[in-house]
Amino acid sequence: MVLTPSLSSIFYSLSSYIMEKDIIRGGQFLVKDVPCDAIFTPEDLNEEQKMMRDSVKEFADRELWANWERFEAKDYAFTEACMKKAGEMGLLAVAVPEKYEGLGMGFVSTVMVCDYISGATGSFSTAFGAHTGIGTMPITLYGTEEQKQKYVPKLASGEWFGAYCLTEPGAGSDANSGKTKAVLSEDGSHYLISGQKMWISNAGFCNLFIVFARIEDDKNITGFIIENDPSNGISLGDEEKKLGIHSSSTRQVFFNETKVPVENMLSERGNGFKIAMNALNVGRIKLAAGCLDAQRRVLGEAVNYANERIQFKTPIMNFGAIKAKIAQMAINAYVGESATYRAAKDIENRIAIREAAGNSHQEAELKGVEEFAIECSILKVAVSEDIQQTADEGVQVFGGMGFSADTPMESAWRDARISRIYEGTNEINRMLTVGMLVKKAMKGHVDLLGPATAVGEELMGIPSFEVPDFSACMSEEKDMVHRLKKVFLMVAGSAVQKFGPALEEHQQLLLCASDILIETYMAESAILRTEKNVKRFGEDAQKTQIAMAQLYLYQAVDIVISKAKEAIVSFAEGDEQRMMLMGLKRFTKYTNHPNVVALREQIADKIAADNRYTFDA
Known part of the structure; x- marks a missing residue:
């Protein structure tokens, strides 16, 4: 099947909320409560995007997953042959403007193709990402008209391949x-x-x-x-x-x-570093997308094996220890999807706004992605670490067979490891998230001073003993996310006040603050997606999704407590330290703790019954 664009896909990004004057900017999620209707979820894909998704999945199943052993045998010629087939289908041309013989699809569609084409094998995923991203994109976005006319059509069709x-x-x-x-x-x-x-x-x-x-x-x-x-x-x-x-x-x-x-x-002389950095911004969200279907496939193999493997006269899927692993794999995939597609749409919206304002496609895409560089780094870190955990647990579910090269778990585990190094190491990206946020605040793009000051005043005030009304679905979870944002503002605000520009020298503190920021964004994305789908599909249809969002948040709160405490005791002393630790306890207090074991059982039983991950459909 050859994919072709249509006006509906090109202008799908111009949904009703895109032209709102107060559309969220990169990093503002920290200081603004985002309504669930304002985010994009995988369930929002239009019919054309769903057809594309299914076509890409079919290609990956037929050409890639079915031949995973050839990729493990270092068959470089086979990788090249598969790339040519992808070119014939138009999959290398999704992000290329029609003017240069591409499909001219939006950013969400581009991310979606990266998602579903990358899960079958890390070898092909790397070849695809290197060619379409850092091999083609720099010319598309920075090249002269003559350069684009000469090279981009050949790269879009797969006649030529690029490297960086x-x-x-x-x-x-x-x-x-x-x-x-x-x-x-x-x-x-x-x-x-x-x-x-x-x-x-x-x-x-x-x-x-x-x-x-x-x-x-x-x-x-x-x-x-x-x-x-x-x-x-x-x-x-x-x-x-x-x-x-x-x-x-x-x-x-x-x-x-x-x-x-x-x-x-x-581009211009001396502009190479800027090109490289902007290419990394795009590459980071695409890398996150490329780790999503890998998680789904590893989970599918693991649950299938667990349903069939009999020990002590019962499938091992019935054991609680296995259910905990399967549930965590599903949670990671669901949250990663939620955050990745949310950010992709935010970028697409920003690109559309800039184009409507008269920017060229090049300018609009560059600035649109740059606007959400913080979110791109967050996603790169979170999802690359999730695929590593998922692959590791996949090996464990298979037991001894997972360590054997005769099963795909062994190669999945090895392939996953590079994702924490690609597009800037996760350590670099963690520090970038906080550094970029502070720079945005200094430029007036994100108001951190006002909210941070308000949090400081709240710490000095008398806490409210009023019991909130959490009767609405996901209301307690949204309240907790709001308070996790206060934890970040408390910790990061105090650290900036203490160290000023020298904060960048305190890397371990930056890593702590970054983990708080990452967990907050990922948890909020899953909660907003779930709330949006509860509104349109009903609570009964979203029971497992609710459980996944609740359990991820519970885990995120633990991480935030640990990282915030580590930071506070490392730079604050005396009364300041005691006040901040009391604030941390106040901000992370649950009114109603979730039943962790029951949630895991619920999630695992659903996955076991379906014998695969089904929440992206």
Whole structure:
């Protein structure tokens, strides 16, 4: 099936709430109570998007999941062949504007394709993400019209494949420290690129490289588009021996005075670092999406095995210890879906608003994603860690068979590990979330001072002993999320007041604050999704979803308590410390504790009965 766009899909983002003057901005979730009707959920996909989703799932089942052993056998040619098939279906062209022979679909559709095409194998997921994201997107968003006309149609169709050369032996997280040089020729017609790049996905079969190099002693690196021609001073190292993603071609690339026409400079001189950072923002939410279906598939394999595996004369699915694992896998997938699609729609809305205001597609998409860079980093951390936990528990459910390479659990566990390193390590992304939020506050984009001051005044006041009315579905959970936001404002606000700009030097405190922020956003996303669906489908139809949202929140509260306490006792002393610890206890107090074991049983029994994860349908 070849996917084609329509006006309904292109303008689906222009829903009624998009043009609200007070539409939420990136990071504002922390200081605003978002109504459930204002968020997008997987249940909001339109009919065309559902058809696309089903087509992608069918492709992944037929071409990828059914052949997982070939990917584990380091069959790089098979990965390339599958990429060509994806190109023939139009799956490489979803985010490419129609002007360049793409499908011109919205950001939600782009994220959805990343979701369902990536779960079957980490090898293909890496090849797909490297090509469509960092291989194609920089030209689409930063290229000249001539560059886009020349290269993007070939990349969109799968005639050509792209790769991205940023990392060097001495430049990883510190991407702007690369040593690769670009020297302008005497006649000014071309640059000579010399240097070494490493960990380059798709290097073994790509036709085009996006390469970053430094011109003279420029402060920032510059991007170049280089066609892969071995006769032009380009050579490759051997395929890397890796823990996972075995059939993802990953090689070093060496440039020895490689000639690049001056017209192949990407964007402006010195703009390479900006290109790299914006590519990472997009890559982070797409990586989160790429971990979602992997969770669903691991869960499906685990529950199927647990239903069939007989021990002590009963399926192991009947044991409480196994139910706890299956329930947690389902919770992780549900919450990850909720937050990822929420953020994707927020980005799509912002892109639509900018385009309506007269911005070009390039400007609108760049600024739309940049606006929600905090959420993108949150998702990258949370969902990449969830897939690792899910894969680990999948191995455990299989027992000895899970450790065997004859089952897909072993490869799923190994493939999952890279996701915590891709697109900036999770440690870097944790610190970025808080750093970006503080910068937004300084620019006046997010009002942190007012709410933080109000929290400080509340701590000094007499607490209310009034019992709230929690009769409405999810009302107590929403109240708890509101109070978790106060915990962040209390901890982060006090830390900023104490350390000022030097806060970035206190990385362990930043990590604590980041975990509070992450858990709050993820929990709120699941709760709002559930509340929205209860309103339209009824409470009875959402019993398991309610249980998943409640149990995730319960776990999130524990994490927030632990991280907040760690931070408070590390930088506050005396009366300030005692006041903040009392505030923490007040803000995280449950009126009605959930029955944790009963919720797990309910979730696991539903998954067992369906024999798979069904909440994305």
